[in-house]
Structures are given as structure tokens and as C-alpha cells.
Amino acid sequence: MSEPVAVRELGAAELDELAPRLLEIQHAAYAIEAALIGDDRIPPLHETEAGLRAAGLRWLVAERDGELAGALGFTVDDELLDLDRLVVAPEHARRGVGRALAGEALALAPRAVVATGRGNDPARGLYEGAGFVHEGDQEVLPGLWISRFRRPAGTPPHASTSG
Numbered sequence: 001m002s003e004p005v006a007v008r009e010l011g012a013a014e015l016d017e018l019a020p021r022l023l024e025i026q027h028a029a030y031a032i033e034a035a036l037i038g039d040d041r042i043p044p045l046h047e048t049e050a051g052l053r054a055a056g057l058r059w060l061v062a063e064r065d066g067e068l069a070g071a072l073g074f075t076v077d078d079e080l081l082d083l084d085r086l087v088v089a090p091e092h093a094r095r096g097v098g099r100a101l102a103g104e105a106l107a108l109a110p111r112a113v114v115a116t117g118r119g120n121d122p123a124r125g126l127y128e129g130a131g132f133v134h135e136g137d138q139e140v141l142p143g144l145w146i147s148r149f150r151r152p153a154g155t156p157p158h159a160s161t162s163g
Helices: 012-037 049-054 097-106 121-129
Strands: 006-009 058-064 067-077 080-088 111-117 133-141 144-151
Touching (some): 006 097, 012 067, 012 111
Antiparallel strands (some): 006 058
16 A cells, blocks of 8 residues: 655745756656557657746645655646656656645636647546546647647536545
């Protein structure tokens, strides 16, 4: 059984302090997605520390045993949560970190949207298990496809994200 995960929102000063580790986790997580979808043109995979800080996102972080295990960058606008990026350190993957982050974020707004690489089956499963409905696929660059998902209002805040 996995150790418990503590999720909290970062303050601006903490983002500056944790940006190097967040970027390291982001690059590692998106490298795994790139391998899954067969394409390394995912913009966050190549983002710099300055770009991460300038993205204008709020951040939730997940910690396990005092170690940063994952993070979720998001925005909330007009009661719509946009999950911009969900990243988990490879050594913590498939151990409930992504579910914990998603569950906390989904409590922030009645509706939510997210996009992921079309071939990223683990992410698709996480989002579908949390009540997201596949809306369609979009070719964002020649040969690079993403799947868009929407979570309708009325879905319980933590539906299917525990465990």
C-alpha cells in the first residue's frame, strides 16, 4: 500500500522556490507521455523555468514523506476549472498521486476541462474515472493529436478519484 499523499496549494513565493524541482518532474512526466504517444513536441516537455513561472497557473502539489511527488497547474475562470498540466514524478507514478491532485482540484469548481495526448491511456483512464467525458480529438501540430475532455456540472467533487 502507498504512503499517504498530502496535497496543498503553493503560494507565489513557494513557486519560485520549487520551480526547479517542478520543472524536473514536469520534464520527466512529459517524457513518459512523449514515449506513449510517439511524439516529443509536447510544449511543457521543452518549457524553461522562466516559462513555468510565467504560465500564470495556480499550483497544487502532492508530497509524500516530505518529498515532492507531483503537481497540478490549473486556472479557474467563471466556475470552470482548466487542468492545464498534471505531472507526477516517475518514482511516484501509478501510486495515487495523480488521483489525489485531481480530486483536490475538482473540488474547486463545478465544471472542468482537460486535454491530454490522444495515446496517453493512463491519463485518459484517470480523467474518465473522475467523471470526464471525451469531447473529441484535435490535431494541434501536424501529426500531434490531443484528446479533449469535459467534466459536467453536477459530477460529485471526488467521484471515482479515490483509491
